[in-house]
Amino acid sequence: MSDTIICYCTGAGHTRRLAEHIARGASSAALLDVETIADEDWARLHAARAILFGAPTYMGSAAGAFKTFMDATSDFWLDQLWQNKIAGGFTTGSANAGDKSLTLMSFATLAAQHGMIWVGQAEIGPPANTSNGEINRDGFWLGLAATASRDKSELIMPADAETARRYGVRIAEAVARWGKGTAN
Amino acid sequence: MSDTIICYCTGAGHTRRLAEHIARGASSAALLDVETIADEDWARLHAARAILFGAPTYMGSAAGAFKTFMDATSDFWLDQLWQNKIAGGFTTGSANAGDKSLTLMSFATLAAQHGMIWVGQAEIGPPANTSNGEINRDGFWLGLAATASRDKSELIMPADAETARRYGVRIAEAVARWGKGTAN
């Protein structure tokens, strides 16, 4: 069973690829395409220790298919089934900035409504940290954001892919630390 | 033909009712339920002088059905068919604040991506303006936001209904002024 479920929807495949790069860094992570979510998937989500939210940014906020999934979580909001789980978020877009911040804010707000603990990006980007190459190159901190690569096979550029992997590592570390805190 | 199209989706009817109250104030306004949008509706939108965006706030941002409509506008984004139209927005929710601000921000951002001119709320709310009764009682300015009434027949409380009507008046005035500016 996976500790961390990476919920996503994808258009041309960029967001799914970004999710896969996060999964490379997170130990024990599974991907869940919210457009084909089934009853047993909800049970998996309720049992998970961390849930990540990921969607393309379309017209300035999260894609409709993902928003529909977000809305569906209102069913168990009153029961606060996700309270105190670790949360994080990621998005893709065709521009470097591209109002992707608003998508991340809507994810952080969703997480807060569920009483989740939000873990953002911890890689300071260029130009500040030039020794760090192009990690977090556009400077997003509330979560992870990538610019869609025009290379149809890579989809996500190497620097963004490595930024994603590190975000996965960070989520896994937070899950371990937060989880150990409850062990007797 | 209507100058102003009030695009909305609705759950239990509150947002539709709020749209109707705006329409009472706006001259020559028509309502459009985006969940049943047809090809000729898109043509009406492209011909309109003002477009308002309205949706319930679910889990901290605009309802999925409305987001799906927002996404569909990307089809003509490159052509900037909505550039320089007047825009505004409104939302409903079950709590006074309830992260409805984020919904309004996503509408203002959508409007900006289309090069539209954003017209927000102009009623200063209580407690500042006590002579104004309960108009804009919760204090939203980027657009219009109402708290769902528990009275199943009114749906929108009288103070919010009047705030909506005044927002309609404001939109109509902006449409007239902005439109006259192009007349030779």
Added chain:
Amino acid sequence: MSDTIICYCTGAGHTRRLAEHIARGASSAALLDVETIADEDWARLHAARAILFGAPTYMGSAAGAFKTFMDATSDFWLDQLWQNKIAGGFTTGSANAGDKSLTLMSFATLAAQHGMIWVGQAEIGPPANTSNGEINRDGFWLGLAATASRDKSELIMPADAETARRYGVRIAEAVARWGKGTAN
């Protein structure tokens, strides 16, 4: 020494009072007025396990005096001295909604830039949870927000005061759990 430092600025006293109510709930919390911050205060902040950010919302975002403090934290941003500390935020305003959400978003973003772990509100508000009285009555989740009381002696209304105390408890629990996670 205090685990948790509650950073705030205050205008007419409402935000300071709200900070005091949080401190009642948080074990081992100290208040810090950022308008009189001294060198040794920065050292205390760097040593703390949790830092809360609190300011009045003026004209739609955090008060200038607090923003000046936020800017000053850029001095040690590259060193990420606050990475993995627990963070939270609170604000006051004269209206129920009053764009206070934007203030909380700017605090969550600041925290993310420092690599902090964000802990929001966990009290679901009315009308959903009617058994819970007026706790979180306006429905803010990203953090804590109160409406300034016109009663000059109480400053913060009882329901908001209790919401604040509970937020303090939640922060303390997160600090304990997150801290225990690092113990060997």
Added chain:
Amino acid sequence: MSDTIICYCTGAGHTRRLAEHIARGASSAALLDVETIADEDWARLHAARAILFGAPTYMGSAAGAFKTFMDATSDFWLDQLWQNKIAGGFTTGSANAGDKSLTLMSFATLAAQHGMIWVGQAEIGPPANTSNGEINRDGFWLGLAATASRDKSELIMPADAETARRYGVRIAEAVARWGKGTAN
């Protein structure tokens, strides 16, 4: 007398330079450094037909010095002295995205509280519009955002400078159109 006042504060000079590029495009625009604002400047602002807001983004939102200016506008908020003026905003930062969106949102919210009419960016950026060179290259639409150039003499890169100039043109066109709408 100037129709349009471009209010700004600046750190290392980038934001002032960006303001100058906007002024090249806007007819009849004057710059106003809000850190040295005097009584007669407030009178000029009250008489202007358009006001632009510009500040560096520091730690995820507008610089403290500019926020202090924003707060000072609360003095005449009740009188709505700025109602129906044209408004716009711009910011600079060291990263392409860098949470500059939040700064623009705080400006749009300030404008809305004053009942102003918000005019955003109308240049669609790459990669969509490749014929347009690097105009609006990072994809910001709510307003204008530039990445600080490391070239100490140019401060703002040529593509961003031209994007700024075009934003100035757009503001001037909106001022003219909106103004003509009131002429009898």
